[in-house]
Amino acid sequence: MGGVRKTWGAVVAGVVAAVLLTGCASGGAGSTGPEATFAVSADAPRASGVGDAAFTDGTPSAELVDSGWLDLVAEATGIPRRALQGYAGAALAIGERQPDCHLGWNTLAGIGWVESHHGTIFGGHIQDDGVTSDLIIGVALDGNGFQEIPDSDAGAVDGDTEWDRAVGPMQIVPTTWAAWATEANGDGVPDIHNIDDSSLSAAEYLCYSGGDLGTEDGWRTAIAAYNESPAYLDEVLEYANRYADEAADAG
Template sequence: MVAACGSTEPRRAIPEGIPPGPGTPVPIIDFNAPGRTADLLVAWAEPQADALNISVPALAAYAHAAAIMADTSPGCGIAWTTLAGIGYIESRHGTYAGSAVAFDGTVAPPIRGIALDGGPGIAEIPDTDGGFLDGDPIYDRAVGPMQFIPETWRKWGVDADGDGAANPDNLDDAALTAARYLCARGGDLRTPEGWERGLMAYNQSGVYLRDVRDASAAYSIGTHA
């Protein structure tokens, strides 16, 4: 078994089954306070960030989204670990190809997916936004750290960082948008059926579901994906 992060200790076994565990409990916060309320979770995120290999602003964004959903949609039960699992698979938590997450949750340079042009193994989605979000006026490209199709973002995108704009390149906004979408499509994500239904709506791939599950389960026991 490979040791984690250069440690001589073997990596802990990742729990099986779905849904993945909820991880470290997220404290109650006043997410109606002014400004970036994900900052209220920095003290919660800092002691875990290194072990999880997730930046503090990214981890706070995932927990922030889960905290909001726990209050506004308690029947969903989405955990921050699931959002972190998606963020890892989609963009390595906003660090894909040299991008980085700023303290306010903004990811730069912006992350854009490949053209969805119907090539081998690729869906064909003609442009839906005139290239406004993805810079491509011919085909759609997934945008931001949670990799939303522009049409999906236009329907579901929400402002979570208090700046008055829904920005797919801001991880606060993207994480809460993903949480809302998963809850709407999956229902109760505390059940195996609900969690699988939500993830398959996000990406219709069994391999994707397994990869997200593995990353989320790692985070649930305090280790990295």
């Protein structure tokens, strides 16, 4: 993982740790080929009548995405529809704010898979309001196999007053949430357990870290800032390109 102030939690529990260890060493297969070294930037279409500045003008990020596309791509990729809506909405919203970042929804989806299996890691799901049905709290970051991050929030975000833990469907640690929490669903309160808010917060941080994620250097730098493990990058790369290909094949 990266530095303390802007570090993202990577491991929800032992099952995710196992996932990280299975990353493909040569990168993800897909539209950029079996030797891909960074993820393609896949775009999601806007809903009919939703303008290019809709999020800036107050439309919740989840309402930016075309519903027919969501139905089609959720079925093609196996990503739960509400999770996909969070990723795609965040990508469209960050595209308004930072058009030079070129962050695709598929990169957020790749991260969402590795971090929490799209909010289903403990048998729960993302509800219609975007909030996970069950709290997703990672292991204590006590230096025992993970980065050591002493408690920074008196347990307010993660419930732990001794060590920080990664929280929510995108597994964000309290220090990072304090710096990058972003409201996306229009209720005025960033919620780390909400897929819309957590996805847009992740998008803001990725763009800050990598600059232009349409380039290899930018994409790899951004993912390394989220989690510095090479196996983590490989896993995100594999799923990001796989999702992009499956969405393209679905039409």
